Amino acid sequence: MKPRVRFAPSPTGFLHVGSARTALFNWLYARSTGGTYILRIEDTDQERNRPELTQQLLQELDWLGLDWDEGPIFQSEKLERHREVVQTFLESGHAYLCDDENREVEGTSFAQGLAVRFRMPQDKTISFTDLVRGEVTFNTDDLEDFVIWRSNGTPMFLLANAVDDADMGITHAIRGEDLLSGVPKVLLLLDAMGVEHPTYAHLPLLVNEQRKKLSKRRDDVAVGDYRGKGFLPEAMVNYLALLGWGPPDGVEIRSPSEIVEIFNIEDVNKAAAFFDIQKFEHINSSYLRGLSKEDFMQRVEPWIGKEAPWPEENFDQDKFSTMADLIQEKLRTLSDTPRFVDFLFLEQPDIDEDSWKKTMKDPEVVDSLLSHVANSFEDCEWETEILKDLVTKAGEKVELKLGKAQAPLRVAVTGRTVGPPLFETMACCMTREEVLKRISTARKSL
Ligand code: GLU
Numbered sequence: 034m035k036p037r038v039r040f041a042p043s044p045t046g047f048l049h050v051g052s053a054r055t056a057l058f059n060w061l062y063a064r065s066t067g068g069t070y071i072l073r074i075e076d077t078d079q080e081r082n083r084p085e086l087t088q089q090l091l092q093e094l095d096w097l098g099l100d101w102d103e104g105p106i107f108q109s110e111k112l113e114r115h116r117e118v119v120q121t122f123l124e125s126g127h128a129y130l131c132d133d134e135n136r137e138v139e140g141t142s143f144a145q146g147l148a149v150r151f152r153m154p155q156d157k158t159i160s161f162t163d164l165v166r167g168e169v170t171f172n173t174d175d176l177e178d179f180v181i182w183r184s185n186g187t188p189m190f191l192l193a194n195a196v197d198d199a200d201m202g203i204t205h206a207i208r209g210e211d212l213l214s215g216v217p218k219v220l221l222l223l224d225a226m227g228v229e230h231p232t233y234a235h236l237p238l239l240v241n242e243q244r245k246k247l248s249k250r251r252d253d254v255a256v257g258d259y260r261g262k263g264f265l266p267e268a269m270v271n272y273l274a275l276l277g278w279g280p281p282d283g284v285e286i287r288s289p290s291e292i293v294e295i296f297n298i299e300d301v302n303k304a305a306a307f308f309d310i311q312k313f314e315h316i317n318s319s320y321l322r323g324l325s326k327e328d329f330m331q332r333v334e335p336w337i338g339k340e341a342p343w344p345e346e347n348f349d350q351d352k353f354s355t356m357a358d359l360i361q362e363k364l365r366t367l368s369d370t371p372r373f374v375d376f377l378f379l380e381q382p383d384i385d386e387d388s389w390k391k392t393m394k395d396p397e398v399v400d401s402l403l404s405h406v407a408n409s410f411e412d413c414e415w416e417t418e419i420l421k422d423l424v425t426k427a428g429e430k431v432e433l434k435l436g437k438a439q440a441p442l443r444v445a446v447t448g449r450t451v452g453p454p455l456f457e458t459m460a461c462c463m464t465r466e467e468v469l470k471r472i473s474t475a476r477k478s479l
Contacts, residue, residue, distance in 0.1 A: 036068030044086035048093035072104035115188035149182035164234035171217040195222040263367030268317040276306040343378035382448030445475035
């Protein structure tokens with residue numbers, strides 16, 4: 034039978050990286066087994082049943098490229114069905130009415146102000162095989178009679194979750210470890226309905242560098258924020274896939290379609306997975322390097338348009354296109370782009386204070402160095418190798434090696450110690466006059 038695999042998020046207004054990983058692993062499972070990938074929005078919580086919250090979620094899934102075959106199906110539209118199942122439980126004795134002090138109330142009809150609890154069987158062992166965690170066992174004596182229907186007339190999460198999985202013929206549910214403890218209750222609900230259990234796989238917890246569970250307050254957990262910072266969706270998918278899973282051959286950087294080829298849920302491990310932003314940046318920069326020029330130019334557009342830190346009319350597309358070849362391999366994210374090129378489109382470079390302090394700490398030497406550079410730049414040929422040679426010679430006059438001599442010049446011209454290759458940039462994209470003017474301005478500020 035073809036697997037029917039679902040991702041069942043509760044909308045919260047943004048897609049959490051943990052939730053995105055769950056979406057991805059369900060998608061990988063469906064795609065690698067030829068199954069059906071189904072999206073179900075679990076929006077029974079009244080406050081979260083707002084279209085804009087769901088919209089946000091759908092946009093992020095779309096951005097990641099996780100396409101679904103069925104859905105989105107909205108849990109909030111199944112209320113009548115949930116109620117019907119609870120009614121059968123009341124009639125069969127699997128559940129009972131209770132008042133707000135948890136006292137059982139006679140009867141089998143819903144009533145305003147009465148909740149419904151599932152009756153926990155006594156001393157029953159419940160086991161299931163989790164595709165990640167192996168055999169998991171619970172005893173019903175450790176579980177309480179739990180509410181399945183609220184007194185305000187709405188279903189509880191576990192009930193809606195179980196009924197919908199059954200009705201949708203779900204065969205596989207891959208989700209976060211935090212949901213593991215609810216499984217025995219769901220299995221009891223499914224048994225009471227007389228339907229089969231889906232197979233579960235619980236993905237390991239995501240933790241930050243202090244090995245603490247990722248938290249909304251402490252950590253960057255919104256997929257949208259990474260998108261805004263200039264991470265590429267394919268890099269994000271690649272990175273998320275590595276959170277708990279590793280390719281058997283150890284080659285970690287590979288495209289979503291290649292991951293589908295080798296994905297096996299049994300290779301997922303139980304140990305908590307560290308959400309390592311540096312590793313994510315490393316992967317992203319590798320994807321950025323791999324983009325064709327045309328693709329790069331298209332993707333970088335939002336960062337060099339209206340939001341860029343220079344006056345729009347100063348921007349020169351040809352110059353940027355030349356610079357793109359020099360910077361593409363240096364970027365960690367697309368949002369690094371403006372600070373690699375802003376000095377070309379600003380009247381004066383935006384001088385970074387730390388860079389200035391670091392490189393200009395010996396004003397006499399720097400002044401002498403920059404005056405030698407300026408003199409030799411006056412009437413030389415404006416070419417990369419020649420500029421490099423002249424700076425090497427100017428450095429020798431003040432006993433500085435090229436690396437050290439280049440640093441203050443870079444800060445004078447670009448404003449920062451880190452940036453695109455300096456001599457190429459000056460040769461290709463700046464005029465002699467501009468460079469000399471910047472050297473002179475820097476000397477005056479020493
Ligand atoms: N709606 C649940 C959540 O977002 C997930 C339910 C499930 O995957 O079974 O936490």
